[in-house]
Structures are given as structure tokens and as C-alpha cells.
Amino acid sequence: MENFTLARPRSLDESFAAMRAPGAMYIAGGTDMMQLLRDNIIAPPGLVDLENLRMTEISSTPDELRLGALATMADVAANPAVRSGWKAISEALLSAASPQIRNMGTVGGNLLQRTRCPYFRDTGSACNKRVPDSGCPAIEGDNRDLSIFGGSPSCIASHPSDMPVALVAMGARIVLRGPGQQERVIPLRELYRLPGDTPWVETNLRPREIIVAVLVPASPAARASTYVKLRDRASFAFALTSAAVGLHIEGGIVRDACVALGGVAPMPWRAEAVEHALRGRPATEASFAEAAARAADGATPVAGNRFKVDLAARTVARALQIAAA
Amino acid sequence: MPRADTTRRELLGAGAVCVTAGALATTYPTARARAAASDLSPAGEAPVTPITLQINGQSATVGIEPRVSLLDLLRETLELTGTKKGCDHGSCGACTVHIDGKRVVSCLTLASRCEGKQIVTIEGLADGDRLHPMQAAFLEHDGYQCGYCTPGQIMSAVALTREGHTGSDDEIREWMSGNICRCGAYPNIIAAIRDVAGAREG
Numbered sequence: 001m002e003n004f005t006l007a008r009p010r011s012l013d014e015s016f017a018a019m020r021a022p023g024a025m026y027i028a029g030g031t032d033m034m035q036l037l038r039d040n041i042i043a044p045p046g047l048v049d050l051e052n053l054r055m056t057e058i059s060s061t062p063d064e065l066r067l068g069a070l071a072t073m074a075d076v077a078a079n080p081a082v083r084s085g086w087k088a089i090s091e092a093l094l095s096a097a098s099p100q101i102r103n104m105g106t107v108g109g110n111l112l113q114r115t116r117c118p119y120f121r122d123t124g125s126a127c128n129k130r131v132p133d134s135g136c137p138a139i140e141g142d143n144r145d146l147s148i149f150g151g152s153p154s155c156i157a158s159h160p161s162d163m164p165v166a167l168v169a170m171g172a173r174i175v176l177r178g179p180g181q182q183e184r185v186i187p188l189r190e191l192y193r194l195p196g197d198t199p200w201v202e203t204n205l206r207p208r209e210i211i212v213a214v215l216v217p218a219s220p221a222a223r224a225s226t227y228v229k230l231r232d233r234a235s236f237a238f239a240l241t242s243a244a245v246g247l248h249i250e251g252g253i254v255r256d257a258c259v260a261l262g263g264v265a266p267m268p269w270r271a272e273a274v275e276h277a278l279r280g281r282p283a284t285e286a287s288f289a290e291a292a293a294r295a296a297d298g299a300t301p302v303a304g305n306r307f308k309v310d311l312a313a314r315t316v317a318r319a320l321q322i323a324a325a
Numbered sequence: 326m327p328r329a330d331t332t333r334r335e336l337l338g339a340g341a342v343c344v345t346a347g348a349l350a351t352t353y354p355t356a357r358a359r360a361a362a363s364d365l366s367p368a369g370e371a372p373v374t375p376i377t378l379q380i381n382g383q384s385a386t387v388g389i390e391p392r393v394s395l396l397d398l399l400r401e402t403l404e405l406t407g408t409k410k411g412c413d414h415g416s417c418g419a420c421t422v423h424i425d426g427k428r429v430v431s432c433l434t435l436a437s438r439c440e441g442k443q444i445v446t447i448e449g450l451a452d453g454d455r456l457h458p459m460q461a462a463f464l465e466h467d468g469y470q471c472g473y474c475t476p477g478q479i480m481s482a483v484a485l486t487r488e489g490h491t492g493s494d495d496e497i498r499e500w501m502s503g504n505i506c507r508c509g510a511y512p513n514i515i516a517a518i519r520d521v522a523g524a525r526e527g
Binding site for chain 2: 001002003004005006008027030031034035037038047049051074097098099100101103104234235236
């Protein structure tokens with residue numbers, strides 16, 4: 001690990017000022033950062049510690065949930081309001097990492113976790129995301145865990161986090177603050193960028209901008225939501241495929257549905273075709289199976305991850321059954 | 326020759342600071358800490374900053390580089406070697422300690438972010454010669470073979486019991502998932518935790 005300086009600002013403005021140092025990066029819970037630093041995937045000359053900004057609030061109104069960007073994964077998962085009104089968020093968090101990591105990791109950090117692509121994580125390999133235009137060995141190589149949606153000839157890395165899948169399904173927005181700029185609010189989906197031919201640009205954050213909070217609308221579908229995660233072992237593993245699903249069923253008819261997939265794309269992947277196929281249809285196992293089959297619409301798998309096409313559809317089918325139960 | 330009642334740690338640490346017998350020294354000379362830090366990071370030019378940490382109820386002032394993990398600080402500078410380094414990537418749990426009452430992995434924790442927080446390590450669990458009930462239960466149930474993961478297992482198990490995640494063996498397994506045991510002592514680890522949790526309820 002290279003050396004760095006550590007600034008510990010006490011306000012947003014102090015944070016923006018500390019980030020003027022060339023190459024400086026923010027650090028929140030640090031659970032991913034520390035691994036990236038230790039493996040020399042990143043080597044910033046300075047870190048700006050956000051911990052003293054607090055921003056740990058978890059609050060809700062009948063209309064909306066607000067998660068401070070520095071709330072820990074453990075605290076959000078255990079929050080009674082989250083567990084009743086936005087269930088899939090709690091379930092996604094409890095399926096993520098380990099209890100120790102969840103005590104450290106934050107909401108904002110989890111949104112920005114870097115890919116687990118083995119080539120990105122190995123400085124001995126080429127990787128367009130880590131070293132622009134160095135190549136992508138994953139496309140012909142070990143790509144079992146990588147994307148079946150949204151990739152490009154430059155990069156097929158997948159986003160590893162669970163909570164953002166639930167957040168994207170529920171139509172969450174994020175609150176951003178930057179130097180000399182009023183608060184701006186954007187849909188969480190617009191935080192992320194597909195790799196295209198610049199996979200090293202992963203988000204639409206402006207320079208020095210900080211995620212302050214996540215806002216999640218309340219809805220009957222969010223209340224009756226669930227998160228299903230399939231992985232190589234029963235616990236403490238990244239998703240092969242996952243699905244966040246919320247259903248609003250009235251009189252046996254699906255009034256509203258929200259569906260997003262994890263482990264299959266460079267960002268949490270909203271499955272609009274599935275949502276479309278569900279709305280207005282009877283809440284039966286047959287119609288769920290029919291809708292779930294649409295989860296793989298538009299998939300472009302590579303040799304090692306073709307299995308994810310069927311698996312994604314089955315993950316959605318299972319999640320729909322659970323959400324409707 | 327060591328006396329028969331000499332502990333393994335005293336034997337291994339002969340000539341060094343003896344943690345089990347003595348109290349943690351309140352202040353560590355900065356020069357010594359600097360030497361330890363530069364051993365870890367020969368290229369180092371970042372400032373060595375003195376920080377004061379609360380570890381097992383005692384205060385320790387050390388001078389460290391910002392990049393030093395809490396795990397390396399504990400082991401290399403403070404010679405609290407009960408906390409183990411396994412993967413150094415947060416995957417194995419051997420380095421689990423408590424910060425402000427919550428279990429965390431010390432390998433992914435920057436020591437310089439711990440100022441003002443209460444840190445408890447495996448060395449801080451026993452009350453003098455009286456083992457913590459979880460330590461006693463691990464002995465009783467043979468909850469280890471090689472013992473390398475054991476300090477982390479016990480720190481996690483103590484936290485898990487406090488968190489109330491002992492409702493069933495499945496719940497214990499899930500909430501102990503951050504601690505890996507290559508020897509496969511899991512059944513006995515679960516028996517030890519169940520024992521302590523049951524005694525609490527009863």
C-alpha cells in the first residue's frame with residue numbers, strides 16, 4: 001500500500017477544500033477502499049475522511065425514506081421503518097457481506113463499490129477500467145461472474161452491491177452536494193454509467209461531489225417487496241444473480257410491480273419488460289412465470305456466464321412468488 | 326526454561342512486552358512506533374502523526390502513518406498479537422475486534438480513524454485470570470483445532486450474543502458467516518455459542 005495523507009474534515013465545505021489536493025479521494029466506511037489500496041488498484045496521494053460529517057440519519061415519513069449516506073449497512077438493515085415499509089432494502093443488506101463488514105460499510109460507499117471482476121482486482125492483468133485502453137482479458141477469459149447486460153467490447157464488469165438493486169427497483173433518488181453548488185437530486189439510476197468505450201468513467205458524479213443521502217418513495221410495492229440472491233455459497237458471497245421485486249396486488253390483480261436485477265450488469269438493472277408483463281395481469285404462478293421469462297430480454301452473455309440468462313429469470317420467478325405470498 | 330505455567334504468548338513474546346501479565350503501557354515512544362511503521366512501509370514519507378487510542382480500557386499514544394491498519398498497529402506496534410491476520414482483506418474474520426461495542430474487521434480499519442473510540446481485543450475479554458464465558462465455552466466445547474481463527478471467532482461470538490442473533494443454529498451460522506475456520510470446527514463453535522446464549526436466557 002502506498003502512503004497517503006488523511007484529512008478529517010468536519011463540514012462539507014472543508015471536505016470540498018481538502019479534495020482540491022490532486023488525486024485525492026473520499027473515504028467512508030473504507031471496506032472496499034482498503035482492499036483497493038492494499039492491492040494497489042488505486043493509490044491516491046490523499047484521502048478525505050467523511051466520517052465526521054455524520055450524515056448517519058435514517059428517517060421516514062408516510063411518503064419517503066431518507067437514508068444518510070454515512071448510515072451503516074447494519075443500521076439501515078435493522079431499522080424498523082425500513083423493515084416494514086421498504087423490506088427489500090433490509091433483505092438486500094442482510095444478504096450482503098458479513099456482520100463485521102455491515103457494521104463498517106455505509107450507504108454511500110455501497111452505492112460506489114467497485115466491481116469484483118478478477119482482472120480489475122489484479123494489477124498483473126490488463127483492464128480497461130483500471131488502465132484506460134490496456135485491454136479486457138475478461139471478454140475471452142474468466143467471465144463467469146460478469147455482466148450479461150450493458151457490457152461493451154471494452155468492459156463487461158458487473159456491479160457487485162445488493163442494496164442498490166433494491167433501491168433502483170423502488171425508484172430511489174440520491175441527494176448530491178458539490179463545491180459552490182446547491183443540492184441536486186438525481187435518480188439513482190443516473191448515478192451510474194454504462195462502460196461504452198470509457199469504462200474507467202463509472203459515475204456521473206461531478207468533481208468533488210458528495211452523495212449526501214438516498215431518498216426512497218413509499219409505495220405498496222415497496223412494502224410488499226423482497227430480495228432474492230443466488231450465490232456459490234449460502235452466505236458471505238457476491239451474487240451470481242439477484243432480484244429485488246415489489247408487488248402491489250389488489251383483488252388478485254397486479255396493480256403495480258417493480259423489478260431490478262443484480263449481479264448481471266455494470267449497474268443495478270431495472271427489468272422494465274418484466275414490470276410491464278406483470279401490470280394488470282392476474283397474480284398467478286403462470287403469469288409470474290411468463291413475466292419472469294422476460295427478465296433475460298436483451299441479454300448478451302459471453303461464454304462463461306450463459307447460465308445467468310436462465311438463472312436471472314428463475315431468480316425473478318422465485319422473488320415474485322415470495323413477494324406475492 | 327519457562328516455568329510450566331508460562332503461557333504460550335509469554336513464551337513467544339519472551340523479552341518483549343508481556344501483555345497478559347502486565348498492564349498495557351499507557352504511552353508508546355513515538356520513535357519505536359515510527360520504527361514499526363517504517364518496517365511496514367519502507368518507502369514511507371507521509372507524516373507520522375501521534376494519535377491516542379483507547380484499547381481494552383487503557384490509553385495508548387502512538388505515532389503512525391495514516392496507512393497503518395488497526396490490525397497492524399495492534400500486532401506490530403502494541404504487540405497485542407491475539408488479534409490475527411488471515412486474509413488482510415476482510416474475508417476471513419481472524420482480525421475481528423470491537424469498536425464502540427460493534428464487531429469490525431481490524432484489517433480494513435485505518436488506525437488513524439480510531440481516535441476517541443473504544444477498542445476491545447481478545448486480550449480485553451478476560452477478567453484477570455477469569456475467562457470470559459465465551460472463552461470458557463470454546464474450551465469446554467473444543468471450538469477449535471489449530472486455534473488461529475479462534476480470537477476472531479470469539480470476538481464475533483461475543484458480539485453476536487449481545488446482538489441477540491442466537492435464536493437457532495441456522496441463525497448463529499448466518500451471523501457467524503464473517504469468520505472462516507479452515508479446520509472446520511464449526512459444529513463445536515456453534516455448540517459453544519449456544520451454550521453461552523442458553524445460559525444467558527436461563
